[in-house]
Amino acid sequence: MIVVTLLGSGGGMPMPNRYLSSMLIDYQSRKILIDCGEGTQVSMRENKTGFKTLDIICLTHFHGDHIYGLPGLLSTMGNSGRTESLTIIGPSGVNEIIQALRQTIPYLPFGVDIIENPQAPLSLYPDPASGGLKLNHGSAEAKGKVEIILSTLKLHHSSPCLGYSLYIPRRPRFYPDRAIQQGIPVRYWKRLQQGETVVDGKHIYEPHMVLGEERRGIKLSYITDTRPIDTIPTFICRSDLLVCEGTYGADEDQEKALKNKHMTYREAAELALKGKVKELWLTHFSPAMDDPEFYLKNATGLFPNTILGHDGITNILRYSPARTS
Amino acid sequence: MIVVTLLGSGGGMPMPNRYLSSMLIDYQSRKILIDCGEGTQVSMRENKTGFKTLDIICLTHFHGDHIYGLPGLLSTMGNSGRTESLTIIGPSGVNEIIQALRQTIPYLPFGVDIIENPQAPLSLYPDPASGGLKLNHGSAEAKGKVEIILSTLKLHHSSPCLGYSLYIPRRPRFYPDRAIQQGIPVRYWKRLQQGETVVDGKHIYEPHMVLGEERRGIKLSYITDTRPIDTIPTFICRSDLLVCEGTYGADEDQEKALKNKHMTYREAAELALKGKVKELWLTHFSPAMDDPEFYLKNATGLFPNTILGHDGITNILRYSPARTS
Numbered sequence: 001m002i003v004v005t006l007l008g009s010g011g012g013m014p015m016p017n018r019y020l021s022s023m024l025i026d027y028q029s030r031k032i033l034i035d036c037g038e039g040t041q042v043s044m045r046e047n048k049t050g051f052k053t054l055d056i057i058c059l060t061h062f063h064g065d066h067i068y069g070l071p072g073l074l075s076t077m078g079n080s081g082r083t084e085s086l087t088i089i090g091p092s093g094v095n096e097i098i099q100a101l102r103q104t105i106p107y108l109p110f111g112v113d114i115i116e117n118p119q120a121p122l123s124l125y126p127d128p129a130s131g132g133l134k135l136n137h138g139s140a141e142a143k144g145k146v147e148i149i150l151s152t153l154k155l156h157h158s159s160p161c162l163g164y165s166l167y168i169p170r171r172p173r174f175y176p177d178r179a180i181q182q183g184i185p186v187r188y189w190k191r192l193q194q195g196e197t198v199v200d201g202k203h204i205y206e207p208h209m210v211l212g213e214e215r216r217g218i219k220l221s222y223i224t225d226t227r228p229i230d231t232i233p234t235f236i237c238r239s240d241l242l243v244c245e246g247t248y249g250a251d252e253d254q255e256k257a258l259k260n261k262h263m264t265y266r267e268a269a270e271l272a273l274k275g276k277v278k279e280l281w282l283t284h285f286s287p288a289m290d291d292p293e294f295y296l297k298n299a300t301g302l303f304p305n306t307i308l309g310h311d312g313i314t315n316i317l318r319y320s321p322a323r324t325s
Numbered sequence: 326m327i328v329v330t331l332l333g334s335g336g337g338m339p340m341p342n343r344y345l346s347s348m349l350i351d352y353q354s355r356k357i358l359i360d361c362g363e364g365t366q367v368s369m370r371e372n373k374t375g376f377k378t379l380d381i382i383c384l385t386h387f388h389g390d391h392i393y394g395l396p397g398l399l400s401t402m403g404n405s406g407r408t409e410s411l412t413i414i415g416p417s418g419v420n421e422i423i424q425a426l427r428q429t430i431p432y433l434p435f436g437v438d439i440i441e442n443p444q445a446p447l448s449l450y451p452d453p454a455s456g457g458l459k460l461n462h463g464s465a466e467a468k469g470k471v472e473i474i475l476s477t478l479k480l481h482h483s484s485p486c487l488g489y490s491l492y493i494p495r496r497p498r499f500y501p502d503r504a505i506q507q508g509i510p511v512r513y514w515k516r517l518q519q520g521e522t523v524v525d526g527k528h529i530y531e532p533h534m535v536l537g538e539e540r541r542g543i544k545l546s547y548i549t550d551t552r553p554i555d556t557i558p559t560f561i562c563r564s565d566l567l568v569c570e571g572t573y574g575a576d577e578d579q580e581k582a583l584k585n586k587h588m589t590y591r592e593a594a595e596l597a598l599k600g601k602v603k604e605l606w607l608t609h610f611s612p613a614m615d616d617p618e619f620y621l622k623n624a625t626g627l628f629p630n631t632i633l634g635h636d637g638i639t640n641i642l643r644y645s646p647a648r649t650s
Binding site: 013014015016038039041042045046062064067068069071072075076079096097100101103104105106159 | 338339340341363364366367370371387389392393394396397400401404421422425426428429430431484
C-alpha cells in the first residue's frame with residue numbers, strides 16, 4: 001500500500017490560506033515528494049511527515065511555485081541528521097537549477113544524485129542497508145527487488161515539464177502445493193517467487209510453474225502544469241488515483257487556460273474519463289479563484305468521482321482483490 | 326513618521342505557527358524590507374503590505390531563514406507590475422547570492438541594483454518621478470532631499486552579518502518672522518529651509534539665520550543574528566525602537582547562544598539598556614522554544630520596556646515634540 005498526502009493545492013503564488021501544489025507519497029515509511037514550492041516544508045511539518053526519510057524528490061518543472069521551497073527543505077533535511085544520499089529527478093535543466101540553488105546552501109551532510117529528463121521508467125527498491133528507496137541500476141543486489149516503477153511523461157507547458165506516475169507491481173500469487181507437487185526444492189521457492197528462472201543441473205524451474213496469473217498493482221499519477229495533450233490518457237491509464245491540475249474552475253476561463261498552458265476542471269475531468277482512472281483529485285488552483293468548490297460540478301458532471309483537492313487530504317491506496325488482471 | 330511591522334519572529338526554520346524574522350518599514354507608502362526567509366511574502370499578504378511599492382531589501386546575512394523567501398518575493402513583485410528598479414543591500418557575498426537565486430527566476434520586469442557591504446551610511450530620498458525610495462549618490466536632483474539615512478554595522482555571527490539602523494532626520498523649525506525681519510527674499514526661503522547657503526550678489530543668507538535649533542529625528546534599529554558585541558550600543562544609541570534577536574529565552578541557554586553565535590533575552594535587554602533605546606522588541610525565537618513568553622521576565626527585569634515580538638506586531642514611530650536635541 002501507499003499513503004498519498006496532498007501537501008498543498010495552490011498554484012502561482014504562495015497564499016495565506018493554501019500551500020502550493022505538492023504531493024507526498026509514503027511507501028513503507030520511506031517518502032517520495034513531487035514538487036516543492038515555498039512553504040512545502042511547513043506543510044510537511046503540519047502533516048507530521050518527517051524529513052529524514054525523504055528519499056526521492058520529483059520536480060515537474062522549474063517555475064517558482066514548484067521549486068522555491070527546495071533550498072529550505074534540503075537545509076532542514078540536513079539539520080534532521082540525514083546522511084544518506086537523496087535523489088532529485090526533473091526535466092531538462094534540473095542539474096543547472098539544483099546547482100544554482102545549492103550555491104545558497106553552505107553545507108549539506110548528504111549527497112544529492114540528480115536524474116535529468118529520464119528516458120525510460122526508473123525502478124526503485126528499498127536499500128537493505130538503510131531502508132531508503134534507491135534507484136535500481138541493474139546491480140546484483142537490486143535484482144528482483146523492484147518495488148516501485150516511476151515513469152515520466154513530457155507535458156505541454158510554458159517551460160519543460162514532466163508528469164509522473166508511480167506503479168507498485170503486485171507479484172502473482174505463489175502456490176506452495178504446486179511446488180511440492182512438482183518436487184521443487186524449498187531453497188528455490190523465493191527466487192521463483194521473485195520471477196527468477198532457476199537451473200539446477202538438468203532441472204529447469206520456471207516461475208510460471210508455481211505462480212498464479214498476473215495481478216494489477218497500485219498506480220498513482222500526477223499531472224501538472226500542462227494543457228490536456230493526447231499522450232496523457234495512456235500515461236495515466238487505470239490509475240487508482242490521478243492528481244491533476246485544475247487551475248481554472250470556470251468553463252469561461254478556457255481561453256486563459258489555453259494562453260497560460262493550464263487546464264480547466266472540465267479538461268481535467270475529460271482526461272480522468274479517457275484514462276479510466278478510479279479517482280481524480282483536482283489541484284493547483286489559481287490564486288484568483290476565491291472559491292474553488294463553486295465550480296466542482298464542471299468536473300463531476302463529466303467524471304463523478306472527482307474530489308476537490310485540499311491541503312492535507314490523504315488517501316491510502318491498496319492492492320485491490322477485485323482487480324486480477 | 327514610519328510604520329514598522331514585524332512580518333515574522335521565528336529563527337532557524339519556517340514553522341506552522343510563526344513566520345521567519347523579517348521586518349517591513351513603511352515611509353510615506355514606500356517600503357523597506359529587512360530579511361526575507363521562506364514565507365515572508367505570505368506574511369506580507371496577510372499584513373496587506375502590497376508588493377509594488379517595495380523599494381529596498383536589506384539582508385542581514387545569507388542563512389536560509391533570512392533569504393529563501395527572496396526568489397518567490399521577486400517573482401511576485403514582477404507579477405505585480407513593478408518596473409522601477411529595486412535595491413538590495415547585504416554583507417560581502419550579496420552579489421554572488423543574488424546572482425545564484427536569479428538563475429531560478431526566468432524573467433523580472435525590473436532591474437536589481439545591489440549594494441555589497443556598504444562602508445558608509447546610505448542616504449535615501451523619494452524619487453520625484455516614481456515616488457520610489459532611491460539612493461542619493463550626490464546627484465543635483467537629490468540635493469537636500471535626504472529623508473532616510475540607512476547605516477550598517479558588522480555583527481558577530483557564524484557568517485558575515487550586518488545590523489541595520491534607519492534614521493529619519495528632522496529639519497530644524499523655520500521662522501518666517503526672522504526671515505522677514507532680516508529682509509530675506511521669499512524665493513530663497515525653501516533653499517534655506519533645506520540647509521543651503523544662498524549667495525545673492527553681496528548678500529549671503531545662511532540657514533541659521535532663519536532656522537531653530539537641531540531636532541532629533543526618528544531612529545529604528547534591527548540587530549540579528551549576532552553575539553552582543555561592544556559596538557552595538559553605540560550603533561543603536563537612543564533608537565525609538567530596537568528590534569533585536571532573542572534566540573534563547575532561558576538564561577541556561579547561554580552556552581548554546583555562545584556556541585551558535587546568538588543571544589539570550591537577557592543579553593538583548595542589556596544591549597537595549599546600554600544603548601538607551603526607548604523600546605525593545607525581541608524576535609528570532611528558536612523553534613525549540615515552545616513558549617517564548619515564558620522567559621520574558623529575563624528581559625523585562627533588566628529592561629522593562631521589552632515587548633515580545635510576534636508576527637504582525639506593528640508600531641508607528643513619530644517625531645517626538647519632547648525631544649529637541
